[in-house]
Amino acid sequence: MPIGYYFAISAIMFCTGLVGVLVRRNVLVLFMCVELMLNAVNLTLAAAARMWGGADGQVFVFFVIVVAAAEVVVGLALIVNVFFRRGTLDLDAPQLLKW
Amino acid sequence: MTTLLLAAEGPAAATNALVETTTGAVGVAWLIPVLPLLGFVAVLALRKVLGERAAWVAIGAAVGSFLVAVAVALQVVGDPATYLRPTFTWIAVGPLEVSFDLLVDQLTAVLLLVVTGVGALVHVYSLGYMYGDERYERFFAYLNLFLFSMLVLVLGSNLLGLFLGWELVGLSSYLLIGFWFEDMDNAVAAKKAFITNRVGDVSFMVAMFYAFSIFGTLDFFGDAGIVTTAAEVLSSDQALVLGLLLLGGAAAKSAQIPLYVWLPDAMAGPTPVSALIHAATMVTAGVYLTVRLSSVLVLSGELLTIIAWIGALTALLAALVALRQDDFKKILAYSTVSQLGYMFIAVGAGGFNEGIFHLVTHAFFKGLLFLAAGSVMHAFANRTDIWRMGGVRAVMPITFWTSFVAWLAIAGVPPFAGFFSKDQILTITYEHGFVGPWLIGLVTAAITAFYMSRWFFLVFLGEPRWKDGETVVDPHGHGETRLHPHESPRTMTIPLVVLAVLSAIGGLVLNPVHFTGPFYTFLDPVTASGEFTELTALSEPVLIALSVVAAVTGIALAYLAYLRRDVSQGRMAEVISGLPSDLLERKFFVDELYETVFVRFGGWVAGRAAWFDRSVLDGLVNASGAGSQATGRLVRRSQSGLTRGYLAAMLTGTVAIVAVLLAQVV
Numbered sequence: 001m002p003i004g005y006y007f008a009i010s011a012i013m014f015c016t017g018l019v020g021v022l023v024r025r026n027v028l029v030l031f032m033c034v035e036l037m038l039n040a041v042n043l044t045l046a047a048a049a050r051m052w053g054g055a056d057g058q059v060f061v062f063f064v065i066v067v068a069a070a071e072v073v074v075g076l077a078l079i080v081n082v083f084f085r086r087g088t089l090d091l092d093a094p095q096l097l098k099w
Numbered sequence: 100m101t102t103l104l105l106a107a108e109g110p111a112a113a114t115n116a117l118v119e120t121t122t123g124a125v126g127v128a129w130l131i132p133v134l135p136l137l138g139f140v141a142v143l144a145l146r147k148v149l150g151e152r153a154a155w156v157a158i159g160a161a162v163g164s165f166l167v168a169v170a171v172a173l174q175v176v177g178d179p180a181t182y183l184r185p186t187f188t189w190i191a192v193g194p195l196e197v198s199f200d201l202l203v204d205q206l207t208a209v210l211l212l213v214v215t216g217v218g219a220l221v222h223v224y225s226l227g228y229m230y231g232d233e234r235y236e237r238f239f240a241y242l243n244l245f246l247f248s249m250l251v252l253v254l255g256s257n258l259l260g261l262f263l264g265w266e267l268v269g270l271s272s273y274l275l276i277g278f279w280f281e282d283m284d285n286a287v288a289a290k291k292a293f294i295t296n297r298v299g300d301v302s303f304m305v306a307m308f309y310a311f312s313i314f315g316t317l318d319f320f321g322d323a324g325i326v327t328t329a330a331e332v333l334s335s336d337q338a339l340v341l342g343l344l345l346l347g348g349a350a351a352k353s354a355q356i357p358l359y360v361w362l363p364d365a366m367a368g369p370t371p372v373s374a375l376i377h378a379a380t381m382v383t384a385g386v387y388l389t390v391r392l393s394s395v396l397v398l399s400g401e402l403l404t405i406i407a408w409i410g411a412l413t414a415l416l417a418a419l420v421a422l423r424q425d426d427f428k429k430i431l432a433y434s435t436v437s438q439l440g441y442m443f444i445a446v447g448a449g450g451f452n453e454g455i456f457h458l459v460t461h462a463f464f465k466g467l468l469f470l471a472a473g474s475v476m477h478a479f480a481n482r483t484d485i486w487r488m489g490g491v492r493a494v495m496p497i498t499f500w501t502s503f504v505a506w507l508a509i510a511g512v513p514p515f516a517g518f519f520s521k522d523q524i525l526t527i528t529y530e531h532g533f534v535g536p537w538l539i540g541l542v543t544a545a546i547t548a549f550y551m552s553r554w555f556f557l558v559f560l561g562e563p564r565w566k567d568g569e570t571v572v573d574p575h576g577h578g579e580t581r582l583h584p585h586e587s588p589r590t591m592t593i594p595l596v597v598l599a600v601l602s603a604i605g606g607l608v609l610n611p612v613h614f615t616g617p618f619y620t621f622l623d624p625v626t627a628s629g630e631f632t633e634l635t636a637l638s639e640p641v642l643i644a645l646s647v648v649a650a651v652t653g654i655a656l657a658y659l660a661y662l663r664r665d666v667s668q669g670r671m672a673e674v675i676s677g678l679p680s681d682l683l684e685r686k687f688f689v690d691e692l693y694e695t696v697f698v699r700f701g702g703w704v705a706g707r708a709a710w711f712d713r714s715v716l717d718g719l720v721n722a723s724g725a726g727s728q729a730t731g732r733l734v735r736r737s738q739s740g741l742t743r744g745y746l747a748a749m750l751t752g753t754v755a756i757v758a759v760l761l762a763q764v765v
């Protein structure tokens with residue numbers, strides 16, 4: 001399979017995630033979209049590593065997965081707390097930073 | 100005559116050795132200023148507990164200080180040298196190192212005795228004079244503070260130490276002049292004295308900067324000391340600049356043209372203050388400063404001429420104004436300005452020893468005159484108009500006789516103290532070739548004799564122009580009292596008698612013969628001698644005769660004008676009338692001139708400057724603030740609080756950065 005296919009799928013996944021982040025209001029969904037973007041990047045890295053036959057990209061993928069796991073823990077904890085406090089996960093509801 | 104001059108200015112003049120010591124009387128010289136300081140603190144702290152007895156604490160401090168001063172002076176007399184009593188380093192910044200060391204030499208010893216001696220007498224006098232005042236204890240605290248300040252000034256071993264005392268003296272003078280501050284006039288007079296002195300202080304400070312830039316130190320003595328090395332280091336022009344700056348400071352403290360205006364107004368203070376500060380001690384600080392730095396002054400002939408002329412003009416102007424004053428403290432005030440003028444004539448003519456001699460005798464007789472005036476005021480419910488006195492002799496014998504001595508002393512009648520000092524000033528002025536100041540001084544001597552006789556005759560002799568038992572309104576607002584003049588209590592008369600004895604014999608004992616008298620030879624090692632073109636056309640006996648003639652003429656004229664004629668109509672009986680009289684009565688309109696030039700015009704300039712500051716300078720600052728605020732109001736719109744907005748912005752930014760980077764790569 002030509003490498004371009006991998007890149008194309010990766011790009012589609014990334015853009016899907018990006019659009020989701022920008023248009024969805026539910027924090028949980030937003031969070032999932034971020035994961036989608038991360039994994040799009042992971043796909044690119046893995047494909048490219050395979051293409052060059054080096055291990056650098058694959059190692060990097062593992063880093064990203066580990067960091068993502070940590071991020072998920074923190075992020076979910078935040079989300080749960082926000083939900084308990086505000087009773088909603090609507091991203092537009094709390095506008096505490098508004099001028 | 101030539102031999103006398105040789106004795107004065109020949110190489111025979113001894114110089115002092117510099118001795119650092121922490122033993123002997125000089126070793127405890129620090130007690131002299133510290134005792135009054137402790138007294139000040141103690142009286143203020145304990146005045147509620149001790150009540151009137153607090154005055155005795157203050158008197159004890161003053162007398163103790165005097166006794167230590169006597170011990171120190173005896174050591175200096177026995178073993179003449181410039182003693183340095185090391186204490187501690189005050190300021191040490193880079194090359195500037197200022198110590199608090201105490202300096203004791205012949206000049207200091209003389210001033211220590213005068214300051215603490217007259218100071219102690221005034222303390223005792225105030226015991227009676229201020230009795231019953233609601234701030235009785237505080238008055239004594241202030242007196243002690245003043246003594247401390249003056250002693251710091253005299254004992255300072257460098258310009259900054261002297262300046263510290265100089266400023267403290269200004270402060271305590273302010274406090275004492277405005278002691279009865281409930282009366283607006285007194286508060287205004289205190290402010291006037293303070294501000295006028297500030298003008299001189301600026302000049303003094305610039306002098307210090309200048310001296311430091313040349314000498315690299317502010318010390319008087321030592322390896323690089325100003326007094327020690329002035330002759331080698333300073334050029335004539337530098338000496339002129341430094342001397343003029345110092346003169347600016349000295350003229351303010353010692354009430355010389357053009358800064359004398361504060362002294363007559365300072366009479367608003369209680370009379371003991373006038374005696375202590377404005378006759379005997381503080382006003383002599385300027386003379387002390389110039390004599391201390393005499394080795395700088397003698398380097399510039401122009402400088403000396405300027406000083407002599409300032410002194411002469413001040414002496415003449417003040418004496419003329421004194422001719423037509425009706426307030427008997429004002430007469431004494433102008434007389435003080437005039438006598439200080441004599442001291443500056445002496446300094447300008449290079450007669451530093453004579454200047455200090457006159458300082459000492461003047462402290463005796465002028466202190467006495469003020470205290471006597473206070474005694475009369477005490478008896479007359481604070482009345483000060485000489486036209487409403489007369490015949491006081493009969494009711495106040497001690498005050499009368501002591502004033503009699505003081506009058507003869509200031510008029511220059513031999514053998515009283517003032518005769519010797521004034522005559523020696525005139526002699527040295529003539530012999531050093533300052534003919535102009537000498538002539539003015541001689542004329543002023545006659546005028547002095549005249550106005551002091553007018554003062555004496557109108558107050559003490561003649562028919563009373565008051566009635567026993569008449570109702571008077573106290574000018575200090577203590578209500579109405581019945582006039583019943585009586586001799587003052589003993590606490591007041593004893594200081595009078597002591598000062599009267601000193602005024603009578605002080606000159607005769609200290610320096611009866613000009614260049615070989617004990618006072619002259621005592622002081623000679625610490626004063627510099629300059630080079631002058633000597634005038635010998637008139638010999639010393641002729642000069643002496645001339646000053647006696649001047650004194651006698653003045654007294655005789657005053658006798659004809661005020662004692663032989665009928666003066667019962669008061670002011671109408673004045674001999675001088677018309678325009679000159681008005682001119683004198685209004686003090687040559689100097690106060691009005693200053694009011695216009697400095698207060699009005701200066702106030703106008705200050706107002707414009709304040710406007711410039713407020714609208715232009717502050718405007719710039721405020722504009723930058725307002726600008727930031729406006730920018731903030733504009734920019735804060737971007738903070739929408741919408742998380743997705745921020746995300747979109749992040750995305751846009753990232754894309755933009757990547758696009759730029761790609762564009763560079765491609």
